[in-house]
Amino acid sequence: xxxxxxxxxxxxxxxxxxxxxxxxxxxxxxxxxxxxxxxxxxxxxxxxxxxxxxxxxxxxxxxxxxxxxxxxxxxxxxxxxxxxxxxxxxxxxxxxxxxxxxxxxxxxxxxxxxxxxxxxxxxxxxxxxxxxxx
Numbered sequence: 510x511x512x513x514x515x516x517x518x519x520x521x522x523x524x525x526x527x528x529x530x531x532x533x534x535x536x537x538x539x540x541x542x543x544x545x546x547x548x549x550x551x552x553x554x555x556x557x558x559x560x561x562x563x564x565x566x567x568x569x570x571x572x573x574x575x576x577x578x579x580x581x582x583x584x585x586x587x588x589x590x591x592x593x594x595x596x597x598x599x600x601x602x603x604x605x606x607x608x609x610x611x612x613x614x615x616x617x618x619x620x621x622x623x624x625x626x627x628x629x630x631x632x633x634x635x636x637x638x639x640x641x642x643x
Contacts, residue, residue, distance in 0.1 A: 570599025
């Protein structure tokens with residue numbers, strides 16, 4: 510949680526400096542994983558994802574799910590990289606954005622034709638995450 514008057518280090522430090530004069534972020538990556546899109550899931554369609562933070566990434570070609578627990582402050586309890594088996598080999602390529610739709614589903618879109626990705630047949634697309642049909 511951002512606190513009024515908190516010193517988060519920018520531009521003197523990036524990430525978790527572990528220095529008394531700065532407030533560290535609740536999460537920082539060792540490898541460059543800049544977010545291209547981010548959303549909290551608040552819907553009811555995928556109840557098991559409620560309160561989770563989703564981060565779309567271009568460079569690491571994954572959708573990252575961050576499970577958070579809130580007591581007095583947020584605490585990261587688990588991080589999952591979806592749709593990628595390694596750092597640069599995601600199933601869908603570069604993921605540009607992620608949002609919760611009005612229907613409660615999670616939508617994400619790829620960005621492989623922007624001159625930086627590797628275009629694949631049928632790129633770019635919007636994908637939807639919905640509950641499994643039984």
